[in-house]
Amino acid sequence: MIEIERKFLVKNTDFLKGQKGERIVQGYLSSDPARNVRVRVKGEQAYLTIKGISNASGTSRYEWEKEIDNVEAQELLTICLPGVIDKTRYEIPVGKHVYEIDVFHESNDGLIIAEIELEDEHETIEKPEWLGDEVTGDVRYYNSYLVNMPYKSW
Numbered sequence: 001m002i003e004i005e006r007k008f009l010v011k012n013t014d015f016l017k018g019q020k021g022e023r024i025v026q027g028y029l030s031s032d033p034a035r036n037v038r039v040r041v042k043g044e045q046a047y048l049t050i051k052g053i054s055n056a057s058g059t060s061r062y063e064w065e066k067e068i069d070n071v072e073a074q075e076l077l078t079i080c081l082p083g084v085i086d087k088t089r090y091e092i093p094v095g096k097h098v099y100e101i102d103v104f105h106e107s108n109d110g111l112i113i114a115e116i117e118l119e120d121e122h123e124t125i126e127k128p129e130w131l132g133d134e135v136t137g138d139v140r141y142y143n144s145y146l147v148n149m150p151y152k153s154w
Helices: 070-077
Strands: 002-010 022-030 035-042 045-052 060-068 085-094 097-104 112-117 131-134
Touching: 022 070, 035 070, 045 070, 060 070
Parallel strands: none
Antiparallel strands: 002 060, 002 112, 002 131, 022 035, 022 085, 035 045, 045 060, 085 097, 097 112
């Protein structure tokens, strides 16, 4: 399956007041850009995901994901590469899309990214006033990069 998404920085989080987010913790079994493998625990659910290398614009890449048992995910997290991504995700509907707002914690504290999944790379989207600069294709904002080069170290 091909994942098509765009990423933006978030200018302020006033719009998140009163919203319920979900904590996500993830680690990487491989952070090779051509085939990174991550283990993610999102609430009571857990997933094993493989992502391929992005296209030239950074908008599209291969993604395979399978739900796994939470206990198995916890075991896999113990053998992941050093570092972990810890964030709270909020899902905010805007027009016909849903923005996933990730508020990062720990070594990536202060970073807030909005992602939007699309059907087509050239699809028109509504940009709410809280949306900042686009960072699609900037590898510094990939979770697999942030686990090795945390935002606080920039």
